[in-house]
Structures are given as structure tokens and as C-alpha cells.
Amino acid sequence: MIVEVLFSRSDGVSVEFIAHAQLVGLKVGLLRLTKKLFSGYEITLRRRQYNDEWKSTNVRVGHKIDCDSAGYLYSFHLLVTGADFWIVEFPPPEIEDALGRLLMECSVCRHREVVPLKPVELRAFEVYRCVARACI
Numbered sequence: 393m394i395v396e397v398l399f400s401r402s403d404g405v406s407v408e409f410i411a412h413a414q415l416v417g418l419k420v421g422l423l424r425l426t427k428k429l430f431s432g433y434e435i436t437l438r439r440r441q442y443n444d445e446w447k448s449t450n451v452r453v454g455h456k457i458d459c460d461s462a463g464y465l466y467s468f469h470l471l472v473t474g475a476d477f478w479i480v481e482f483p484p485p486e487i488e489d490a491l492g493r494l495l496m497e498c499s500v501c502r503h504r505e506v507v508p509l510k511p512v513e514l515r516a517f518e519v520y521r522c523v524a525r526a527c528i
Contacts, residue, residue, distance in 0.1 A: 395438065
């Protein structure tokens with residue numbers, strides 16, 4: 393998911409650039425950034441909704457997980473819990489037989505949902521990079 397990152401540097405200069413949310417949760421996630429940031433830094437994430445309105449939330453940058461030619465991968469922690477920044481229905485934490493979870497979006501209605509993956513579905517996703525499901 394594409395998001396905008398906004399923050400002010402210590403010298404007062406406003407910085408804004410595009411980032412990619414690689415993994416999202418109720419309180420935490422992973423961001424692929426094009427700029428290097430410091431752990432503990434507070435930034436604002438902003439994303440455009442389907443009706444061309446903007447939604448924003450404040451996050452704290454966590455640890456740098458990885459670095460490659462695509463940029464820097466950082467963990468992050470949402471500072472305001474309970475805010476539905478992602479517009480995703482997260483399942484309850486206890487899901488039997490689930491080995492993983494995947495944020496899916498319907499290509500027709502654009503409904504987003506975190507889907508628990510059972511062993512067979514996880515293997516299929518690893519091989520084919522897709523999971524077929526009926527829209528709710």
C-alpha cells in the first residue's frame with residue numbers, strides 16, 4: 393500500500409516522500425522507505441482514500457530491518473491505537489490452524505481484509521503469489 397511520509401527535520405524543514413507499507417497490523421507494521429530515518433523518530437503517514445479524501449496517523453519509527461536497492465525496511469508502531477487508518481478488518485488474534493496472515497484486497501469492490509492462511513493456502517501463495525477467494 394502506498395503512503396506518504398511527512399515530518400519536520402530538526403532544522404525546521406518539512407520533508408515529504410512516498411513509502412510503501414509492506415505489512416500492516418492494528419498497532420505495528422513494516423514500511424519500505426527511500427530515506428534513512430532514526431529509530432524512535434515520530435512521523436506522519438498519510439494515504440488517499442477512495443473518495444479522494446486524506447487519512448493520516450502518527451507513527452514511531454522502529455528498528456531498521458533491512459536495506460537494499462529498493463530502500464530501507466523499518467518497523468513502525470502506531471501512536472494512536474484504535475484508529476482505523478488502514479480501513480482493514482483485522483481478525484481476532486486467536487486463529488486456529490493459521491500459519492500466516494495476508495492482507496488481501498478484492499479486485500472488484502476493493503474491500504480489504506486480513507486473511508488467515510492455513511498450511512495449504514500458505515504453500516499455494518508461496519508458489520503462485522496469489523490466493524483465490526470469494527468476495528464477502
